[in-house]
Amino acid sequence: MSLSDILLQIDTYPDPTPPEAIEEAVGFVRLIGGKVSGLAVGVSFPIHSNRIADYLIGLSSMADDEQARSLVNGRASLAAFTAAAEGAGVFGQAPLERADYYAVAEHVALRARTRDLCMTPLGKPLDGQTEVATSVVFDSGRPVLLYRPGYLPATKLGPAVVAWDGGRCAARALADALPILARAETVRVLAVVNEKPAAVAGLAAEAARHLQAHGIDAAIDEVDGRDAPIGESLDAYLAKAACDLLIMGAYGRSRAREFILGGATQHMLRDPKVPLFLAH
Template identity: 55%
Template sequence: MSFKDILLQINSYPDPTSTDAIDQAVSFAAVIGGTISAMAVEVDIPAVSNRVADYLIGLSGMAKDQERKSAEACKAGLDYFTTQAKAAGVFGGVVSRRADLYLVGANVADHARTRDFCIVPLAELTDGQRSVAETVIFGSGRSVLLFRAGAADLPTRELGTVVLAWDGSRAAARAMADALPMLSKAKDVAVLSVTNEKSVTYAGIGVDAVRHLRAHGVEARAVEIDAAGDRIGTVLERYLAESSADLLVMGAYGQSKFREFVLGGATAHMLHNPIVPLMLSH
């Protein structure tokens, strides 16, 4: 049981995805026994409608220059990925598209629908990648793996401890099912439930999830932590640090409407500044 068809999104604007992030994604695919493809989108910046502003500061020319840089970043990123993925024996192909700046996420979501899951590298908090991630989470119907090279690195040698956030909800059940091939590769799986924070979460809620995972050959263990007045996101973050976890699997709570996203509290907390890679399912 393994993932055979992974998609990596390579960003081209405003900040291209780093070679370090590409290296990590390729190595991670090898760790979990998968094949990985990459997709890059050249941005099309909408034409300037204000003639005076265009005349004074040359906005049209600036837009064309940024589009050229995006196209160059796409080619460089895909070329680098191809070399690294072929060397690692996990190359699955490349996809290049051109789209309106505001529709990059929608294009990635479209392609992610026919993949096992999609990897979206995050960079700076304001680089627009969070918007891409949210669009793929809500729009693709597939899991999304988020990481930040240098801060929340993907495991590149082996998959140690994976934490499954479990509250018995539909989203948590979806996340567990989606992650099964990955959980089977982990050395340690902790099914973490936070009690006394939600009325639906009770003592022993993780026991049946552990039973299900063991039925699939995954040796998991149930862990319960009393919230003691803290928010779920804070409790999760603390446990991830204390357990030296390699990855967090959780359901993504929230809803999408007209390209705007309203995230649940725990989802928003973990997305804001992740300390380990996150695999999210909606």
């Protein structure tokens, strides 16, 4: 199975997705095959009528200006996306939709449900993109690829690493990423052993066997995670290993509409060192 129907989430507010991130996404899709649609969501700011606030600071006018800026950003980014995707022969669609500012993440997750993969580029700190990625991976039922501009391979996919702990979410990520792993230059299966009782030596052997059954040769790396937070173990490994893409399961549960994330998931979402493929 290929990833034929990919969604690129394009940010519109407060700053638009950088052009470099759009170009890299298009190049990555051309690299792995398939078509990509760019989704830009213009934000709305519902303002309850307040004559005093309108009189003192022009609250309604400020909201109108910010909404208009979001739409301008979205149209410009979609035009750049369309030109790049059509030029690369991977263009799908380019919708510009609207959602309340605090509902953008849920809106993107809804649209991602009928896609093979949702790509979410990171911008500036606190730009809301991490929240979008979290919503997509837990609410859409589809995988998400989170990346920073300048790091996503667009011409050649080098080493890919599968973080494996033998759990259900890791299995889901492995299955969803097979079409990408088949195109990687090399594949390694990483097991952080002694991090929890089930994380024992030899844990990754079955994952490597499964990859081999799909014609993908994979080496196994085991690192000792004893007495270290899982996030630190992953960072230490990535600092030494050349890696174009990290595939891992996303662990978390919902409580009162807020996600309580597993340690590794929270750590990697906060500051991914390499492009991060997550599935739940």
